Amino acid sequence: MASRTSFTNVRISDSFGQLLIVGDDSGITSSSVQIFDADGTGSPLSLSTTQLTINDGANDFDIASHDGTNGLKLGGTLVTTSASELNLLDGLTAGTVTASKFVLVDSNSDISGFRNITATGTIQASDFTATGNTTIGNASSDTVAFNATLTTDIIFEGSSADANELTLSAGNPSGDRTVTLPDATDTLVGKATTDTLTNKSIDVDNNTVTNIEVDNLKSGVLDTDISSVSGSDDTLASAKAIKTYVDSQVTAQDLDATTDSGTIAIDLDSETLTIAGGEGIDTSGSTNTITIAGEDASTSNKGIASFSSSHFTVSSGSVSIATDSIDDTLIDFGTGTNQVNTDDLPEGSSNLYLTNERIDDRVDALATAGEGIDITYDDSAGTLTFAGEDASTSNKGIASFSSDNFDVSSGAVTIKNDGVILATETTGDFVQNITGGTGIDSTGATSGENIAHTLSIDLNELTTETTIADDDFIAMVDATDSGSGKITFENLEDAIFASVSGDVLIAEDGTSTIQANSVALGTDTTGNYVSAISGTSNEIEVSGSGSETATVTIGLPDDVTITGNLTVNGTTTTIDTTNLVVEDPLIKLAKNNNSADSVDIGFYGLYDTSGSTDLYAGLFRDANDSGKFKLFVDLQAEPTTTVNVSGTGYATGTLVANLEGNVTGTIQTASQTTITSVGTLGAGAISSGFGNIDIGSSNLTATGTISLGGTSFNDNNITNVGSISLDSIESDGSTIEVSLDDNQAGAFSVKESSNSYITIDTSNSSEKIQFHKALDIDATSDFGSNAMTNVNIDSGSIDGATIATSDITVGTGKTLDVSGGTLTLANDQISGDKVSGGTIGTTTITALAGDLSLGDNAITNVGDVSLDSISADNNTMDITLTDNQATALEIKESTNAYLTFVTTNSGEKITLGKKLEAGSVEIEGSAFDIDGGTIDGTDVTVGSGKTLDVSAGTLTLANDQISGDKVSGGTIGSITITALAGDLSLGDNDISNVGDISADSISSDGSTLNIAMDDNQASAFSIKESTNSYLTIDTTNSSEKIQVHQALDIDAVSDFGSNAMTNVNIDSGDIATAVTVGGSDTITEFVQDIAGGMFSGNTETGITATYQDGDNNIDLAINASQTTITSLLATDIKIGEDDETKIDFETANEIHFDADNAERLVIAGGTTTTYQPITFSGADAVQHITFTDSSQPASVFSMTSAEYSGGGGNKNKLSALNSTTLSFETGGAERLLIDQSDAITIGQGMNIGTLHADVNLGTSSTEVFDLSNTAPANNTGDGIYLFNAVRRGGSYSTRFTGIIGVDNGGIAVVDTIENNGFTISVAGMVIKAVDSGGSAINISATLQPLAIGD
Secondary structure: OOOOOOOOOOOHHHHHHHOEEEOOOOOOOOOOEEEEEOOOOEEEEEEOOOOEEEOOOOOOOOOOOEOOOEOOEEOOEEOOOOHHHHHHHOOOEOOEOOOOOOOOOOOOOOOEOOOOOOOOOOOOOOOOOOOOOOOOOOOOOOOOOOOOOOOOOEEEOOOOOOOOOEEEOOOOOOOOOOOOOOOOOOOOOOOOOOOOOOOOOOOHHHOOOOOOOHHHOOOOOEEOOOOOOOOOOOOEEOHHHHHHHHHHHHHHOEEEEEEOOEEEEEEOOOOOOOOOOOOOEEEEEEOOEEEEEEOEOOOOOOOEOOOOOOOEEEEOOEEEEOOOOOOOOOOOOOOOOOOOOHHHOOOOOOOOOOOHHHHHHHHHHHOOOOOOEEEEEEOOOOEEEEEEOEOOOOOOOEOOOOOOOEEEEOOEEEEOOOOOOOOOOOOOOOEOOOOOOOOEEEEEOOOEOOOOEEEEEOHHHOOOOOOOOOOOEEEEEOOOOOOEEEEEHHHHHHHHHHOOOOOEEEOOOOOEEEOOOOOOOOOOOOOOOOOOOOOEOOOEEEEOOOOOOOOOEEEOOOOOOOOOOOOOOOOOOOOOOOOOOOOOOOOOOOOOOOOOOOOOEEEEEEEEOOOOOOEEEEEEEEOOOOOEEEEEEEEOOOOOOOOOOOOOOOEEOOOOOOOOOOOOOOOOOOOOOOOOOOOOOOOOOOOHHHOOOOOOOOOOOOOOOOOOOOOOOOOOOOOOOOOEOOOOOOOOOOOOOOOOOOOOOOOEEEEEOOEEEEEEEOOOOOOEEEEOOOOOOOOOOOOOOOEOOOEEEOOOOEOEEEOOOOOOOOOOOOOOEOOOOOOEOOEOOOOOOEEOOOOOOOOOOOOOOOOOOOOOOOOOOOOOOOOOOOOOOOOOOOOOOOOOOOOOEEEEEOOEEEEEEEOOOOOOEEEEOOOOOOOOOOEEOOOOOEOOOOOOOOOOEOOOOOOOOOOOOOOEEEEOOEOHHHEEEEOOOOOOOOOOOOOOOOOEEEEOOOOOOOOOOOOOOOEOOOOOOOOOOOOOEEEEEOOEEEEEEEOOOOOOEEEEOOOOOOOOOOOOOOOOOOOOOOOOOOOOOOOEOOOOOEHHHHHHHHHHHHHHOOOOOOEEEEEEOOOOEEEEEEOOOOOOOOOOOOOOOEEEOOOOOEEEOOOOOOEEEEEOOEEEEEEOOOOEEEOOOOOOOOOOOOOEEEOOOOOOHHHOEEEEOOOOOOOOOOOOEEEEOOOOEEEEEEOOEEEEEEEOOOOEEEOOOEEOOOEEEEEEEOOOOEEEEEHHHOOOOOOOOOEEEEEEEEEEOOOOOOEEEEEEEEEOOEEEEEEEEEEEOEEEEEEOOEEEEEEOOOOOEEEEEEEEEEEEOO
């Protein structure tokens, strides 16, 4: 941080440039205002009471050391993010991913636009939706766990990507179902398919087997005779055998039954068993069911009953009445026939009936009369009467209180105001002692009950005050209303000086000043008004100065020299001189013109007065003719603010001069030998005998036609050409370059009339060259591996081209012969149907010891098979691969792969690792997909009538492999042509989408040659060598410009047409004439005059500003008397005589008072601190006010009057005895004591206030009041006090009320009015209490005076 500049003893004029000010007279306010320096230069900062603002514009807030250790902090925390990291937030769109930017979710916490997301951990989502092809895992060891419920079918594509899929559907189960797959490689058996189960067991006990016929059963399983079977016979019995056996058994058997009262036997084939119900039992039969049910029990029928749990308990058939289940609702206590009353219930010996008599006798026995209470019981009447006894001096009781002396409210009795009449209802002295103080005389008895006493003021006893403060006052009697009051010396001064008027102003401090305009020269003064007035040579002449009444003449000499500016106001200034010499190189005209371009500027003169009409001539700028400068003669009417070009006699004058720049009009002299350059030529012609026209490096511009013979432009440009008609364009040994506009559909075209031959399209992302006529190419064309689309090749060879964006179809009956080269196809590009014969690749199989016949059985789980050949045995041969494997089948030698079958879902393919050599074998198929490889050992010929369709992929050819004769029709896409055998005619078609044209020259073919630029482009046109730019044309809307990036070497004068030039840095050369601002002033003088005018126009009072134009200085002077300054607000401001005696605002929120080079008083926000006693004293001091060190609590404050002569050495004193007690003394004795607990003690310690305390009582006697801390130190007071204590937070019935007496010897309990649960004791001047039960409790206690006196 830079050191602060001290402005102590520095004049404002010396340090003015170092000050910063706010641009508002009110200073820093709640509104943001800009910060300026004293010279008026604005800073990029604005400040208010709540914020600091960096102003809008080209301003930066640069934290230079933001390095992760120091720099920007927000809320006290260092921001460790770098600027480049913060810039990643720029250009964010909420909810959309932007490349190389932070990711910001939208208001719904959504985001879109991720390309690839790679996670090494776990990705969790409440809902996850994937569209398109989704691959989970990339190796067979990867696993997928579904810890959720699949709500859709699972669809398998299978090994072939076709329209046939396998769908695994869960249907709509009615409950949770589990399908467990066997731990083996197996095939599932379908419900709707015909399958053979081998070596399978079916648990018939838990499954249903249907449609089993007898002939399906294995021999020995079915038994047709079961009349005699063994215990180990597991055969099945037929229905016939079962019926025969059951019939024989039923006929031979009886049904035997035994009852409680007998037995029966029922012949099953001839008799019927009847089941009948008895009382309360019903029987019924339906189909094959017999039901035996009990009837409901009723008052008239036995049956089955249930028991309410409210009244009964049933356990193992035993029923009992539940406990407490019988209430008065079940017993008739009313008037019914079965009512129950106390006559039916006998009385016990201990629990007796509660009768009225018994209650009366019990209450009488419990009632005990206390002191002052009488109880009377009338047994016959059944009444108990409580009556209070009359209170007396010897007995407590009920008393009434006179309304003259007492106030009674809600049972509380207090002595009412004025309820005690002195001398009538009291005895003793009203006042113990009356003594007059300083300035007060006392007459009469000093004490007594009914005495008269007079106090009078004796002003003669008062001492003389030598020092008067504003708050000192004089007692006065108001004569208007006979009242009394006081007037301070401040009031007196205001009243006196308010009435002072006239020519002299007297201030309260005694300073007198002469009022403005109050002294009349010559009347109120004597002597010369001015000592002397003298002139300056060649500037001012003065005569007659020096005396009081002299007449002074001030004039100009014959020769006047003005060193400053001369301003002449008026309408006409006449200079009658022989010669007018002007030193300034520029003369400003029309200075006060404040209108639009409506006045003519120039010179004119009256040159001919010999005739009848005056003639005028001059040179002027014609405001009505595009600001052209015109030379005129013979004008008969004198010009005013304009020159009347239509006026009588007006004629164009003749200028004889050497001209530079453009010349309009007619050059009349036949032979001009000095014209070195010509701008725009008007009508007429330059004949053939004119000779050579050398335009140098300038441009030749024509709106008509220029017909040239052999012309050399010396590599200069021809610009702004509407159309160039020519026979040819030839290079002159350099490249020819045509620069085109970007993003234009027809940036360049070659056409005849409206018949297009070549068009160049520079549209972004679709740049191209379009040939609208047939291409006749006589030489090899190199398309640089760029794609050609929509090409119709009828003959010839294609050498080294790539077909990238379109398809090539070989026409019917045509042949695509690649026999001379190589046909490279993409993987899976040729269908197997297209391959027939020949040998595919070279596959090595190790030999077998002999033939292997597997009898049509599969070989499974084989680690490796080494063989010579594989042959079919008159049946199809299938190789079944595992689904979703990156290498389901691989044919390789060691790690050298030849053929790989990939069954990865959505990426199934066959990869050839080696060259495919088919020989003369024909490969047939319809859906080949060959993704790579090279055919290099043989030729491939497309058979007659066959088609080689590479429309779905890419056909790659060697360079120069296809003749241009083979290409006809369609469109050739991106291609590179290295050379043309001859001229290329595009038939006025456009060449579009050209990256760059390298040429020696560009020539028109009889039409105009236009370079059209894109609108609103920062670099619509540029001239550069490599990345070295020379010229750039910017067509950005509202800021169109031509940017020159290299040094301009201009050999001629350039006319900028009075247009502004901004941001010009002139490093060398000369500015031929002085630059003037606002007239004839130089820049320096202009700035000085503005600054001087700002100060000279100062309207603020109290400060005088004078601008000395001669020496360009500004003098600032602060007036001696400042009456309008309402505030001086600044940090660390000082006011005082010098640095030793001052008021210093050196610390925020504090005022420091220094005197004699020491700090005497400090006033802070909540405290006032003095470091030395403040003493008011004089020759015979009246009073002392002393503040002592607060570390001495015995006397933290005191105000003491000094001894006075005749006072006998007594002092009056106000002091703080400690932090809670304030004492007043007069005559050396304590008169009044005030304590923070509302206690006020007067006289000899008599307390007339009420003490209150909240005390936590322990289990032993605890101090409640210590009267020695509240009474005067001598403890000589006495009196009667009412002491009351009540428990807090518990039962308020625990209380004590009593009378306490205080005398010189201590404290005593005089009388106990009420005591419920307290034990009260006294010791010296201390009152103690404890709970009678020995508990620790909280109490509130008060001590209130009842009587004062001896």
